[in-house]
Amino acid sequence: MSNKVEKNKPLVTNIYTADPSAHVYDGKIYIYPSHDMDLEADSNDNGDQYVMEDYHVLSIDDFDSPCVDHGMVLHVDDIPWAKQQLWAPDAAFKNNTYYLFFPARDKDDIFRIGVATSDKPMGPFKAQPDFIKGTFSIDPAVLMDDDGKSYIYFGGLWGGQLEKWQTGTFKKDAEGPAKGKPALGPRVAELSDDMLSLKGSADEISIVDENGNPILSEDEDRRYFEGPWIHKYNGYYYLSYSTGTTHYIAYAISKNPKGPFTYKGRILNPVIGWTTHHSIVEFKNKWYLFYHDSSLSGGKDNKRCVKYTEIIYNADGTIQTIDPYKQPV
DSSP: OOSSOOTTSOSOSSSEEEEEEEEEETTEEEEEEEEEOSOOOOOOTTOTTOOOOEEEEEEESSTTSOEEEEEEEEEGGGOTTEEEOOOOOEEEEETTEEEEEEEEEETTSOEEEEEEEESSTTOOOEEOSSOOTTOOSSOOEEEEOTTSOEEEEEOOSGGGOGGGGTTSSOOTTOOOOOTTSBOOOOEEEEBOTTSSSBSSOOEEOOEEOTTSOBOBTTOTTTSOOEEEEEEEETTEEEEEEEOGGGOOEEEEEESSTTOOEEEEEEEEOOOSSSOOOEEEEEETTEEEEEEEESGGGTSOTTSOEEEEEEEOBOTTSOBOOBOTTSOOO
16 A cells, blocks of 8 residues: 555555545545446446445545555445445435445345445444435435535436436336437435435436526437536535546536536546546545546456546636546646
């Protein structure tokens, strides 16, 4: 293990990690990634190559320190309702409790969102007996807002099954919107005070262009695909997400946590590997992007590694686009 973490280098190399959700607790950065298994697998659009079974928690005291792997904190066998595929998680702190939100397939092969709790940021976590009613699809991200309210965002296309929920119930053979129709957006719902249920239904978020027109389904450079993340900066909510097929991390902003969000540009250009998934966190008055690529495995989609780099805001609040392999001097 090196003496410190380095920009755009794997945080850990002892395991394959992906989908990092970074948070600051007790003056440290804690990263909640998914854990890619060291297995050979053929890739497909359904994501069957991502067979992750457990979660680890990583932490760094600061960027001059090594990254610590705190080991396995939750396994699929310890989640009563879950069958397989512990994909991208997120964490939150409230009520003197740390919450780990995660997707998994239930016994009917439908992706749902579950939650587990711990009294320590590094776990271990104990799962609730059932998934959160009213949730579906993948990639939960939780916003703890300044007014004390908390919101959960989620949703992903293709293997994430988001397009199968357009009618409000699961339709196995449903396809996405036709060309010329608005692209599907992620879902958002307010969480209950105990963080274990939804206060109401999960509503679809609209992402629009500068003229207020919805981003269309065929606009793969800008449309939402998966991996929502929400952070606040200078009074605006920033929704960032993966465009999927074009491999960008894009972002849109709003004055309302439920949107609509106005598309503003790209945060991250494509990385090695098919997927791109990220989080954004402020630490000691600077902003950082945590993301993954497949460089550690030589490009294998299902063997990824978590990295970080700094984010730079322009004076108008826009974010400078990052090329992960060409950092500014």
